[in-house]
Amino acid sequence: MQIVFGIDFGTTNSALSVYRNGTVEVVAVDDNDGAGELMRSVLYFNEENEIYVGQEAIHHYVSDGAAGRFMQSIKTFLPNSSFDSTEVFGRRYTIDDLVAIILRKIKTRGEAYVGCPVESVVLGRPVVFSTDAVKDAMAEKRLENAARKSGFKNIWFQYEPIAAALAFEETLQAGQERTVFIGDFGGGTSDFSVIRVKGGAFSRSDRRSDVLSLGGVYVAGDKFDSQIMWDKVAYHFGRYARYKTMGKDDWVGIPKSIIYTLCQWHRIPLLRARKTRELIRVVKGTTDSRQAIENLENIINDNFGFFLFQAIEKTKCELSGQEQALISFTDRNLCINEELGKSEFETLNAENFQQVANCIDEVIARSGLMPAQIDTVSLTGGTSRIPYIQNLFAKRFGRDKLENRDAFTSVVHGLGSSVPLFTNPSGY
Numbered sequence: 001m002q003i004v005f006g007i008d009f010g011t012t013n014s015a016l017s018v019y020r021n022g023t024v025e026v027v028a029v030d031d032n033d034g035a036g037e038l039m040r041s042v043l044y045f046n047e048e049n050e051i052y053v054g055q056e057a058i059h060h061y062v063s064d065g066a067a068g069r070f071m072q073s074i075k076t077f078l079p080n081s082s083f084d085s086t087e088v089f090g091r092r093y094t095i096d097d098l099v100a101i102i103l104r105k106i107k108t109r110g111e112a113y114v115g116c117p118v119e120s121v122v123l124g125r126p127v128v129f130s131t132d133a134v135k136d137a138m139a140e141k142r143l144e145n146a147a148r149k150s151g152f153k154n155i156w157f158q159y160e161p162i163a164a165a166l167a168f169e170e171t172l173q174a175g176q177e178r179t180v181f182i183g184d185f186g187g188g189t190s191d192f193s194v195i196r197v198k199g200g201a202f203s204r205s206d207r208r209s210d211v212l213s214l215g216g217v218y219v220a221g222d223k224f225d226s227q228i229m230w231d232k233v234a235y236h237f238g239r240y241a242r243y244k245t246m247g248k249d250d251w252v253g254i255p256k257s258i259i260y261t262l263c264q265w266h267r268i269p270l271l272r273a274r275k276t277r278e279l280i281r282v283v284k285g286t287t288d289s290r291q292a293i294e295n296l297e298n299i300i301n302d303n304f305g306f307f308l309f310q311a312i313e314k315t316k317c318e319l320s321g322q323e324q325a326l327i328s329f330t331d332r333n334l335c336i337n338e339e340l341g342k343s344e345f346e347t348l349n350a351e352n353f354q355q356v357a358n359c360i361d362e363v364i365a366r367s368g369l370m371p372a373q374i375d376t377v378s379l380t381g382g383t384s385r386i387p388y389i390q391n392l393f394a395k396r397f398g399r400d401k402l403e404n405r406d407a408f409t410s411v412v413h414g415l416g417s418s419v420p421l422f423t424n425p426s427g428y
């Protein structure tokens with residue numbers, strides 16, 4: 001009996017499917033999570049170098065008072081050539097070591113479910129890890145190395161939006177044909193494809209000729225969170241702080257690069273570099289915003305970026321269902337209460353939304369079809385819940401064509417459905 005896993009290693013969430021005897025099922029992967037199906041793609045190292053994954057990582061991070069090292073959005077580092085490894089409490093981990101820890105956990109969970117070892121996997125990948133071809137290839141190679149380190153021997157890759165299309169295809173009746181625009185809006189990337197699907201085909205033949213176009217952009221959920229941080233929250237951490245450099249009487253602004261790094265929370269630990277700490281100490285000496293600079297020092301030293309960004313993310317998600325929400329966060333002397341309206345959120349992110357819109361238009365244009373020739377728009381991924389994103393499609397295709405697939409499992413389901421494409425490519 002052939003068993004192959006499908007793993008969607010996501011920027012925010014990861015998921016597992018099992019392909020066996022021609023059927024696919026999505027398997028709960030994080031037993032510590034009430035919902036269970038998904039696992040947060042996070043790692044936590046405590047000072048004894050014990051490593052936890054998913055909900056367990058969040059749990060230990062919280063109960064240890066954020067003492068250890070917490071990592072999230074690790075997928076984002078895959079195409080980053082300047083980030084090769086990191087030291088955690090005296091041990092060095094390459095990026096593929098870190099990813100392998102997550103994949104191994106998922107593999108173990110899947111093997112416990114099926115009751116035997118499994119050495120084959122179809123991994124999802126975004127259409128564009130990076131617009132730089134060299135970095136893109138490096139990202140895929142790192143993911144492949146991670147899968148190998150976690151114990152897989154046969155490793156295939158499928159584009160995430162194609163996987164979502166295959167999941168959509170399975171909902172069609174036999175013989176029913178559709179040309180569909182797939183939009184997968186995740187935490188790190190938004191990925192698109194225009195593809196022909198047909199009910200009953202169950203992906204058992206080479207589908208390349210059905211893919212009319214593919215594209216993606218590095219703007220998704222994390223970027224929207226960062227933007228909220230930048231515009232609504234960063235001033236609490238010195239975004240507008242000024243200071244006087246040695247011996248001079250002129251005010252200068254705090255380097256934007258510090259605030260920029262602060263706004264991408266998975267990069268906050270980089271601010272622990274000695275040079276940056278020294279600079280912040282200098283700023284603190286003369287600044288006109290002492291409290292804000294103390295807050296900046298605290299977020300770097302005390303590692304509470306995760307909780308702050310959770311508050312921001314929560315507000316963002318609330319704005320998918322209501323007009324107004326509150327960003328609320330407290331820590332020691334810091335008390336943040338910022339109202340954010342849906343239209344303000346949309347204005348702050350105008351440039352980000354424009355990049356997404358441009359990419360959608362390019363993918364439509366490259367398909368050679370007019371929007372009217374596309375039958376259905378199928379949206380998936382957590383970020384597809386944002387009304388503005390829904391409207392981008394309603395404007396182009398009409399609201400009637402919009403379908404919302406299961407936001408979090410259609411990609412992983414489709415990875416399972418992709419298995420015959422790789423193991424039995426010659427056809428039926």
Ligand SMILES: Nc1ncnc2c1ncn2[C@@H]1O[C@H](COP(=O)(O)OP(=O)(O)OP(=O)(O)O)[C@@H](O)[C@H]1O
Nearest residue numbers: 010011012013186187188189221320381382383385
């Ligand atoms: N209701 C909502 N409104 C807006 N955003 C949401 C909502 N629910 C979840 N999200 C966002 O969706 C993202 C996670 O979605 P998903 O699990 O599809 O991403 P992922 O697969 O981990 O990422 P990627 O595919 O980019 O690697 C997060 O940024 C989260 O904040």
Ligand SMILES: [Mg+2]
Nearest residue numbers: 010186381411
């Ligand atoms: Mg995804």
